[in-house]
Amino acid sequence: MNKNINSRAELTELLERLIENRLTPEQARQLEMRLRSEPMARRYYVEYLQVHAGLSLQDRLLTGSSSLDELAHAVSNLESTAPLPPRRVPLWRRATPLKLVASLVLILAGFLLGAFAIMSDPDSQFIATLSVTKNCRWKACEQPTYEGAEVSSGKLELDEGLAIIRFHSGALLTLEGPASIILLDKMHCFIEYGKLTADIPPEAIGFSVENQYGTVVDFGTKFGINALKDSGVEVEVFDGIVELRHTTSDNSLELLTGQGGLFENKGITMSKSQRESTNFTKPPASTEPPLFLSSTFGKGQTSYVSSTGTVAATHNKWETFSDTLVLMKNTDQHDKGFNRKAYISFDLEQIRSQEVKSATLTLQFLPTGIGYASNVSDCIFSVYGIKDESLDNWNSESINWVNAPANLPGGAEVDLEKVMLLGNFTIDSGIQKISASVQTQELEKFINNDTNGLITITIVRDTVELQPVGLVHGFAGNNHPSSTPPTLSLLFEN
Amino acid sequence: MAVHGPPSTQLDKNTMGKPDKAEIFISLLSRHERKLSVYVIMLIANRSDAEDILQQAKMVMWRSFDQFREGTNFGAWARKVALNQIMTFRKRQKRDPLCLSSELMEMIAVDLEQNNELLSKQQSMLEQCIEKLKDDHQSILRSRYHNNNSIESIAKKTQRTPGAIYRLLSRIRSNLHQCVTAEAI
Numbered sequence: 001m002n003k004n005i006n007s008r009a010e011l012t013e014l015l016e017r018l019i020e021n022r023l024t025p026e027q028a029r030q031l032e033m034r035l036r037s038e039p040m041a042r043r044y045y046v047e048y049l050q051v052h053a054g055l056s057l058q059d060r061l062l063t064g065s066s067s068l069d070e071l072a073h074a075v076s077n078l079e080s081t082a083p084l085p086p087r088r089v090p091l092w093r094r095a096t097p098l099k100l101v102a103s104l105v106l107i108l109a110g111f112l113l114g115a116f117a118i119m120s121d122p123d124s125q126f127i128a129t130l131s132v133t134k135n136c137r138w139k140a141c142e143q144p145t146y147e148g149a150e151v152s153s154g155k156l157e158l159d160e161g162l163a164i165i166r167f168h169s170g171a172l173l174t175l176e177g178p179a180s181i182i183l184l185d186k187m188h189c190f191i192e193y194g195k196l197t198a199d200i201p202p203e204a205i206g207f208s209v210e211n212q213y214g215t216v217v218d219f220g221t222k223f224g225i226n227a228l229k230d231s232g233v234e235v236e237v238f239d240g241i242v243e244l245r246h247t248t249s250d251n252s253l254e255l256l257t258g259q260g261g262l263f264e265n266k267g268i269t270m271s272k273s274q275r276e277s278t279n280f281t282k283p284p285a286s287t288e289p290p291l292f293l294s295s296t297f298g299k300g301q302t303s304y305v306s307s308t309g310t311v312a313a314t315h316n317k318w319e320t321f322s323d324t325l326v327l328m329k330n331t332d333q334h335d336k337g338f339n340r341k342a343y344i345s346f347d348l349e350q351i352r353s354q355e356v357k358s359a360t361l362t363l364q365f366l367p368t369g370i371g372y373a374s375n376v377s378d379c380i381f382s383v384y385g386i387k388d389e390s391l392d393n394w395n396s397e398s399i400n401w402v403n404a405p406a407n408l409p410g411g412a413e414v415d416l417e418k419v420m421l422l423g424n425f426t427i428d429s430g431i432q433k434i435s436a437s438v439q440t441q442e443l444e445k446f447i448n449n450d451t452n453g454l455i456t457i458t459i460v461r462d463t464v465e466l467q468p469v470g471l472v473h474g475f476a477g478n479n480h481p482s483s484t485p486p487t488l489s490l491l492f493e494n
Numbered sequence: 495m496a497v498h499g500p501p502s503t504q505l506d507k508n509t510m511g512k513p514d515k516a517e518i519f520i521s522l523l524s525r526h527e528r529k530l531s532v533y534v535i536m537l538i539a540n541r542s543d544a545e546d547i548l549q550q551a552k553m554v555m556w557r558s559f560d561q562f563r564e565g566t567n568f569g570a571w572a573r574k575v576a577l578n579q580i581m582t583f584r585k586r587q588k589r590d591p592l593c594l595s596s597e598l599m600e601m602i603a604v605d606l607e608q609n610n611e612l613l614s615k616q617q618s619m620l621e622q623c624i625e626k627l628k629d630d631h632q633s634i635l636r637s638r639y640h641n642n643n644s645i646e647s648i649a650k651k652t653q654r655t656p657g658a659i660y661r662l663l664s665r666i667r668s669n670l671h672q673c674v675t676a677e678a679i
Contacts, residue, residue, distance in 0.1 A: 016660075016663075018594075019539055032594060046605055050674075052536075052539065055639045056535055056541050056639055057531055188550070206587075243585070247574075
């Protein structure tokens with residue numbers, strides 16, 4: 001009996017020390033052993049700790065005061081003892097219902113993350129640095145997105161490009177557009193969709209990336225995450241160990257180098273073998289490689305026409321020409337600006353005997369340095385095929401506003417009797433370096449209907465500039481020294 | 495700052511009078527908040543860490559709320575989310591030798607689930623038991639829990655040793671424990 005009483009007293013003392021952060025390593029070990037081996041000790045733990053928990057939330061303690069006199073009286077009957085070694089005493093911020101509702105409103109309004117970060121680290125609200133931004137196109141967000149910018153808690157949504165985010169914990173994330181990530185603090189983030197890779201140094205072990213299904217906790221490693229919209233989240237470990245924890249089930253999974261896992265609604269599953277990185281981003285299914293046909297092949301040409309005259313004529317007269325880029329512009333300021341339209345021809349001689357089942361036209365847009373990007377909005381471009389094959393014999397040196405096939409005076413006007421619309425694409429405001437593609441049945445049909453082994457395509461910018469001196473768009477032409485000229489990607493029927 | 499949640503204006507009922515996702519979430523969380531907080535503090539003991547875990551758990555719960563099936567046990571779902579957050583937190587602490595192991599926490603979490611009803615009853619007795627305490631004992635609890643004073647700070651104010659304050663707090667908690675377990679039988 002006495003043994004039981006002593007045992008209970010000892011356990012109480014250990015629990016008190018746990019509550020007040022005063023356990024020594026040896027006492028912590030004793031407590032662990034007792035609780036593991038004695039169900040009754042665990043029961044006692046639960047009942048005892050709930051008093052501590054209840055006191056932490058007790059409204060009854062909100063009333064009254066804690067004057068020095070009362071405190072002094074409270075301890076007056078106790079004998080003095082040697083002071084215990086000081087330990088960290090936590091600052092408790094009570095969670096009253098009112099505070100709860102307020103905090104949730106803040107969550108919903110999107111402010112909690114920032115407030116939380118400030119509370120957690122009052123010295124700095126910045127938790128990471130955008131250390132590298134490569135060909136980045138960002139969606140609108142309140143974070144700075146220039147290279148080297150310090151960022152705080154909040155969302156970063158990348159449309160295109162690669163961004164390396166260095167958390168202040170040392171964790172390094174590379175975000176691959178399109179992707180969206182919410183930075184929570186220097187040890188946590190949440191991926192909404194898209195792909196990222198993580199490189200976690202020893203000092204940031206424990207870094208976690210959450211997703212809608214669970215959490216990936218790192219143990220010093222390199223791994224990749226692919227958050228697919230609506231169809232799970234893939235995780236691949238390149239080196240080291242990570243743990244996957246499912247939010248709403250007891251499911252967890254430890255992954256080692258080369259292993260992969262998949263988060264889904266129902267839980268986590270492990271992939272059977274290491275997947276190739278190409279499998280990580282599934283390319284479009286295709287049983288045969290496409291044929292890439294460049295506008296530089298054979299009789300292929302690129303050029304543009306300007307409402308001021310021929311390219312050759314303006315070559316030495318104006319600075320606003322290019323012999324490497326194919327320019328397009330649509331302005332209603334006829335006395336102050338020049339409309340421009342693009343012309344491309346492809347030599348189809350080598351594929352004349354084959355039936356095209358899929359065709360994609362790709363253009364590499366590059367900065368032209370002409371005009372102000374802020375003076376144009378998102379721009380829609382129309383791609384037309386010249387139906388009248390007798391017009392295919394244009395020459396890139398002599399083509400001009402007057403003799404250009406199917407051209408009409410307006411900035412986007414073409415002779416609809418002589419052309420067929422093959423497709424459209426849009427380039428967002430502020431974007432100058434981008435790959436634009438058109439893949440339509442009309443393009444496929446246009447190629448299949450060709451009889452003379454040559455097709456001509458004209459491209460116009462439908463969108464008129466907002467103000468004079470708007471940006472002139474341009475894509476790499478046949479003379480561009482480094483970038484790919486217009487290319488047709490073709491798949492054929494058997 | 496953009497977060498993947500509805501704007502605060504959507505807290506209003508929609509035109510059909512049907513509560514929206516945010517309203518349902520807030521309503522459920524409000525009802526279970528206190529018990530969830532007790533649950534986390536019981537497992538983690540350290541109140542500062544517990545609060546951080548709770549904040550994190552609430553954010554995860556909101557983001558995962560689509561997965562919660564209305565009509566099922568929200569409290570149990572919330573506790574699972576919170577337990578996962580505790581485990582994540584423990585891993586981040588690199589298994590601090592002065593804390594209980596994750597394995598033991600999971601054992602205790604099972605005990606908590608099995609004794610949920612009795613614990614709720616005991617918890618409801620706590621206020622009555624506090625009222626039975628002498629004023630000066632209530633005062634020291636207030637100083638420690640509500641005013642967040644450290645033991646050292648209270649000792650300094652009262653010109654006593656921290657050891658004396660520590661023992662007084664221990665005795666008060668022990669008395670409260672005896673009270674709630676006796677009253678709840």
